[in-house]
Amino acid sequence: GQNIDQPTEMTATEGAIVQINCTYQTSGFNGLFWYQQHAGEAPTFLSYNVLDGLEEKGRFSSFLSRSKGYSYLLLKELQMKDSASYLCAPEPPTGSYQLTFGKGTKLSVIP
Amino acid sequence: EAGVAQSPRYKIIEKRQSVAFWCNPISGHATLYWYQQILGQGPKLLIQFQNNGVVDDSQLPKDRFSAERLKGVDSTLKIQPAKLEDSAVYLCASSTGGGETQYFGPGTRLLVL
Numbered sequence: 637g638q639n640i641d642q643p644t645e646m647t648a649t650e651g652a653i654v655q656i657n658c659t660y661q662t663s664g665f666n667g668l669f670w671y672q673q674h675a676g677e678a679p680t681f682l683s684y685n686v687l688d689g690l691e692e693k694g695r696f697s698s699f700l701s702r703s704k705g706y707s708y709l710l711l712k713e714l715q716m717k718d719s720a721s722y723l724c725a726p727e728p729p730t731g732s733y734q735l736t737f738g739k740g741t742k743l744s745v746i747p
Numbered sequence: 748e749a750g751v752a753q754s755p756r757y758k759i760i761e762k763r764q765s766v767a768f769w770c771n772p773i774s775g776h777a778t779l780y781w782y783q784q785i786l787g788q789g790p791k792l793l794i795q796f797q798n799n800g801v802v803d804d805s806q807l808p809k810d811r812f813s814a815e816r817l818k819g820v821d822s823t824l825k826i827q828p829a830k831l832e833d834s835a836v837y838l839c840a841s842s843t844g845g846g847e848t849q850y851f852g853p854g855t856r857l858l859v860l
Contacts, residue, residue, distance in 0.1 A: 669848075684848065
């Protein structure tokens with residue numbers, strides 16, 4: 637089975653930096669996805685980490701530590717449009733592929 | 748490139764009624780997923796298809812839910828009869844193959860009264 641833990645809610649100021657953490661315990665692991673979901677909309681792909689370390693993609697970066705079962709999503713230069721839920725989804729080993737999503741972290745960006 | 752299409756976008760029914768949702772994946776995507784997302788939670792996988800075959804339906808409540816993808820393209824998800832706890836957003840996603848990035852449709856919001 638899988639156990640995924642993310643903070644339920646976070647608030648940050650426009651222009652600031654915020655880090656959204658995700659810890660997971662899985663029976664097997666291949667990689668980890670982060671998705672963004674605006675209220676009332678479908679999730680959209682943000683990042684995928686397979687190797688340990690930080691991957692940067694514009695204002696968004698994602699970090700993975702396989703040995704610690706830990707990932708974080710780093711959002712820089714926050715904008716109001718970044719207000720959304722951020723979903724962490726560990727990917728099981730090759731051959732299974734079914735994603736289990738965390739409950740998501742609802743980020744509110746305030747002026 | 749057109750995204751994943753779903754219909755209807757909204758549906759309100761009474762408990763014990765039946766309902767069906769339709770999904771058209773991105774062209775060429777072999778893998779199709781149906782998820783249920785209850786308010787305040789992450790999406791939960793109900794069923795995964797690879798072409799027209801079922802890969803995993805272990806979390807599908809088979810006494811009331813059914814899904815098919817007869818020609819390996821479009822898919823339908825049916826609930827019969829619906830219960831109050833089925834109120835949720837039903838998301839369809841597709842990918843080129845298992846393990847690839849999943850692209851989600853806009854979802855169908857179901858309210859069971």
